[in-house]
Amino acid sequence: MQPIPLTANQPADRFYAGGARIAAFRGPAGAPAAGDHVPEDWVGSVTPLFGETALGLTRLPEGPLLRDAVAADPVAWLGPAHVAAWGADVGVLVKLLDAGERLPVHAHPDVPFAAEHLGLAHGKTEAWIALTAAPVHLGFRRDVGTDELARWVAQQDTVAMLDAMHVLDLEPGDAVLVPAGTPHAIGAGALVVELQEPTDLSILVEWAGFAIDGAAAGHLGLGFATALAAVDRRGRSAAEVAALRGSRAGDTGDLLPDAAPFFRAERWRGAGEWDAGFAVAVVVAGSGALVAADGTRTPLSAGGTVLVPWSAGPLRLEATGSDLEVLRCRPPAGQQSQQGQQPDES
Template sequence: MAEPVYLRSNQPPDRFYQGGAKIRELRGEAAPGDRVPEDWIASTTTLFGEAETGLSRLPDGRRFVDVVNADPEAWLGPDHVAAYGPDTKLLVKLLDAGQRLPVHLHPGQPFAHAHLDRRHGKAEAWYILDGGPVHLGFNRDVDRAELDAWVAGQDVDAMLEAMHTVDVVPGDSVYVPPGLPHAIGAGVFIVEVQEPEDLSILLEWKGFAIDGAAQGHLGLGFATALEATDLRGWPADEIGQLVIRQGLGAGTLADLSKEYFRAERLDISAAAELDAGFSILVVIDGAGTLTPANSAASPLAKGDTVAVPFAAGNLKVGGSLSLVRCRPPQP
């Protein structure tokens, strides 16, 4: 029977933006340096254009994707496999924005399939551990010619002026639909739940350690890549529907995200039982124990990240701790 697996930090090196200290603080072990702002948890995908970088490995050295593919029903459950095959449908990250991220967007599945031959697009959601400003969507309709001019001239002030700015605090969450231009502000620290792809189209790169003119369009050229952009002006109340303030349990993320993934913040003061199913646990505070069905208890503490297979059955979680449980969509 497959058992829960405690996963070590998996931080792709030399990213083009700064961060990493908050991941080290949370996990107590992580890569050194100031350009390791992401920890890819239970990853079955790679960085765009890479053969291995980004894939998670178990403590015994095996690749997580290979372990899942070897016994998908044990890991994902028969209903999931019947609906999606051995695809986990999920990638979880810790992301520490040591500086404001550039304005960018992620394509949806139809665009990714048509232009990149990818199974998924990249919807994502952020559970906020440390807050600050985030930029979400345009606040007015933007003409494609105007967008082209902003990108070509790297007119960042104009881009940001045309976007909604939302202040988020710990315990909030934000859903980012495919196509929506966005940027995470400096100092924001998140648990990110997303479709398992690394597909980013940069609208901004000035001042960042990347050649955006060459690398910011997924090899498609901006004439094609920018077709993935949601250019419409989002009313403030619609942006508000993407942001959940202090959500718990099933209400942690916006309902719109459920077709792509699920996540719930759980605060456990003594004991709780979690239903069976593939999930990724990120412990954000406290300490306790994790007990799968018909197995012994193991310690669970702040900074632990655990891949839980369907075959582990119902889980008993004891102690005093807070965690984010991330799951694929309901089949």
């Protein structure tokens, strides 16, 4: 198999606004959806939206769902080492997310909570790689009591929620790890590449003013008495929150080493050599190509997304000009080989 360029995969009528920045980033070749409530592009997805059976899944250009293609031949897609470690579980979900308005305060369960209460192998640790500047609310500044959190939710006291949270100002190129359980709210104007565990599990702390019935849909069917136990109510220092920002705009290579048990995010600039392995590539800037051992070329251009199967083999990243920047989003390492090497620029 060769790398596969993907068009946009944007579930319609989401409960928060966005989509214009995805359209501008992708351009016409990405076939982005029209509308002002299509704020997410699920790239190379084998994960449906919570409560859905197919919505959110990526369909390959030749017709089948990616989920079905991987299940039919997991080694070809994921590689023997990955399959030995993780089976046919792809292990990562990648999105483009455009916050046309501030998202509501919410959190995601961790693996033990998801296993105990939902029978799932994954929670939802996530990470953001910022493509635009925007503020984000991230973590509590002080310890929040169980009853206090429940009262905020019941009364939809948005002022109290936001006042208790840190604000982190993201700049383009920043990479931020969001451990499962951490309350957060991405600010208006943010366009991010989001990596996450392959689930769609959100616990809403806030929903007032959004087009969603949070009282019914905000607790994963568990009831808030159970669901809110997944929220990390610990107070974090400003330094602890700042430390979640793993890399800045000038960094290349592994952007979030602490995310390795969940997924890997690499930034590549200019030419390089990629080892064989499943990946979702997002072209942030510039143009170039992925070149296979037999010389087959997959063109790359800014705003493009490319699905890379393991069986594509080692690939050469070729740059046209000096501004090529590619994010290579990968599953957890497991028993896979180490990442490829960026050429020494010295």
